[in-house]
Amino acid sequence: MNADVTETQHGPLLPVQRRGGHEEPPRAARLTAVERYKEILATAAEAHDRMRGHDAERTRELIGRLIESQERMARVLQEEKVVRLGVELHWEKVTEALWEERWMRGKPRPAPDTAVPRRPLHEHVSAMDAAYQTLEDSLQKRTLLRRKP
């Protein structure tokens, strides 16, 4: 009888009954106190890990947003610059034009009105242009301000 049984990939050649061993005893249903204690504490550890994990995920998400919003910010800044420049030009011209109207009391530049209804910027710019044109037209008595057609 060959006592030197080698295990093949399908398991040992001898069936369990002849191997001289015993079956695996069923897993104890009852845990020891130590095991129960550690099991409960494990829920706290799991919660902690869950929290940190969620934080990490959220952080990744936020960083993605920040990258994207960085680009948006660059655009916004650029737009602002252009708008302010345009405003400046208009304002200078208006101030100059009103200088002749000695009866007029000039007013300071208006503060930005951040409560305006939300509209695409170009609408506000157009409105400003239109208002500028209207003002120009109203000053049209003299030919000082002659708009080119």
Added chain:
Amino acid sequence: MSRRDDRRRRIEDSYEEFRSAVAAVLGAVTREHRELAEERARDMFEVVLRGEGVDRALDDPLLANALRNPLFGDRVLTALRDREQAFAEWSRSGAKRVADLVDEVAPGSASRPPEEWLGTPGTADGSEGVPELWRIGTGLVDSAPTLQPFPVAVPLLDQAHLHVSSTYDSRAQAESLVEGLLLRVLSHFQPGLVHVHVWDVNQLTGSLPGLYPLTRAGLLTVHDPARLHELLDELSDHIRRVHTSVLVEGHTSVRAVSEQTRRSEPWRVAVLFGNRQALKEEHQQQLQRVARNGLAAGVQLFLVDLPITVNSPVETVVLRPDGTATCTMTGRTTTVRLDEPLPRTEVPRACAAIAEKREERRSRFGTFADLLPARAHVWTDSSAAGVAAPVGFADGEPVHVHLGDTSPHALVGGPSGSGKTNFLYTMLGSLAARYSPDELELYLLDFKEGVSFAQFAPGRKDPTWLPHARLVGVNINTDREFGVALLRFLSEEMRRRADAAKRHEVTKLEELREEDPGGRWPRIVAVIDEFQYLFGERDHVTAQATQLLEDVARRGRSQGIHLVLSSQDVAGIEGFWGKSAIFEQFTLRIALPKARRVLAEPANDAAVELPRWHAVINHESGVRPGNLIARVPDATKRGTFDALQRTLWEMGPDDPPSLFDGSRVPGLEKQEDFQSLRPGDPSPAVLLGQVIDVAGSAARVRLARTPGRNVAVLGSEAADAAAVLGSAARSLSRQHEPGAARFDVVCLADDALPYATALRAELAECGHTADLVRGEGVRALLDAEAARLRGYGASAAEGPPPTPHYLVLYAVDAAQGLLEHKDATTRVSGVDSLRTVLKHGPENRTHVLGWWRGVQRLKNSLPPGVYDDIGAWIAFDVQGKELLSFGPEQVMAWSPRPRRGLFFDRFEHSRPQVVIPFDTGEDVP
């Protein structure tokens, strides 16, 4: 309105309009910018918040302002909500579940606050379970939304070692932790169940000073820092002893053995304080071995700042310089705050109280009643794996003896007066109380004079018996045959069990009991007191006894047959010591004070100095490490063993033991074999005496119708001869219908006359023809009978069978002179007639039962050199060698013994037997 005014108004209006538009456009860009910036700020804040974790962030001073900023409020709330969600289960019930668990498994001092238990010695003995966890402090899960403290506790004793790691600053805390745990453990159990050892690499005294009062009760041992090996050796020895004596029969740990019962083996807690450096290599290795094997033996380690790798369960507490700690029970997420150290002054007081209690218990001697189980536990133990029972006390704790596969047989030694009998009573009582008669049978032989074992059989004064006793032999003295008979009986029982085991395909009694739960397979313990008498002579009996003893000693263990041999003088048994095969089997050695050769001398001389009432119990064949010295209680005084026996007798079946009492004369009337005699057998049997065997059967001779069936009694005492002749004749009387047999009772000696007369009268009363013949009448009788028999010779085959005719001849040799006379006419002497009767009688149903008062006298009655007409004889006070003509060479060993005869039946026996003549019930002076 003038045109100028009109124009001015238009200009003003349009200027306002323009100004609004400018404000609007500026507002729009500003707003967009700001909003985006805010969004980004929030996101950036949340990255920081989440990166640290909201729990840590809340405490971070750098973030304090940001956290208060309402802009970030939402994000903070979300993070907090996320945390709550993650911890939902823990917050809901985690801390409570931990607290409930600790309450459940750590009752009493294991987890309650010190004010509830410190100072009061404990009472638990392990029978109600051992706390699985012991409190060390409070834990908090720092990152949890609500701070819910819960108790932190560690396993100790049978379950795991404890490793404490501290820093220079937190060392004092480590000591407080250890002290606190030790006090919890010490205060939980009965004093004496926990022993503490302390070793500190740096100092001899000074570690755990509060525990010092325990030293006086032997509960604390402080070890010299330079002598770590002593501590390790002590622990290793203890572990080894536990493994060989307690962890037998397949138990793997003391906890398993003591499950549900009183803890049998105290715990030993060894506290070792190190200095974060590894020990010397050999100490390290030994310590690792102790760590590996200790828990199963109840040895547990507290290692403080001592690096070690163990593959036994161990929990670690790491103390941080800031006073907090982490623990492997709670993991990395919990910060443990150890409990406050116990109040400085109360610790020594509590230890003193424990020490006192312990002293009290130690000095309590322990009575016989203390050894016995509670009423509810009488007869509840199973002997499947062996038998064990306490026989005494050491330090107030019971000391057990075990008989089983690993310690099959016991040798008990001690000179007379040393308490041997008392010890045997204690042991037998303790066993008999725990195991029922179906679990344990006792066979008890007492060779010396006296009444040691008579207690176990019913007697005149005390009708009770020990239900487990199946056979009790007392006053055996010279009846060594009885010892042989018992050994033979055990040997046969062993065979019977071995056969049964084979049938069930098992090898041991334990397995047989499993395979055959319906069968009755008790363990048998045979106790032979003063067994050396069995081997006293150099004769056939000794040879037989030795051989049987070897057989039973070697093979009895697996069949559940155990021998307990006790002796005053073990040294004197040559046959015993020479046979190491026997000797080796007696692994349990019990030495009473001054016993010699029972323990492995000269190294083990514990018996020499032993005080009275003590015994050395050693399960390891007498080597010193196996010694346990127990104080044996008094089991012989009134109210001890006798009271126990009465209680057990009342519980047991109505089946008394067979009693062999060498000093008693067996009565013929009561003999079973006699009572079962009935008429009808063509070859009636005569009962001559009682054989010395376990069954107490009768020695019998069949009086068949063949030559030689005559019985001779040889001896000078009338009483002896009369007993044999009387028994024989009465046996015959029972086996014939009235009138169907004829008896001639011949009496030729005056001292036999009363017996002869009584016999004749009794035979007549039974309806048989019975004549008493005296003096000269014997000649006529013999001549007549001889003539009749000669006449038969020819016609023996025809006609009806002759009437049985029995000649009972008392002192027939007295008539020798008379019989030698030759008849004038026939030239035939009386002796010739006698010889004819002896020769031809039996085949014609005439049998002679004769008493000759000497061997030579018998020879004179027989033809020279031709003795085979006497088929069976019993010899009393004759010398063995005189009998050589009548029997095999074994007769040589015979010499006169009071009330004993040597019996030999040529037709049945290969060697003679010793028999005890019956008391035939005659009232003669």
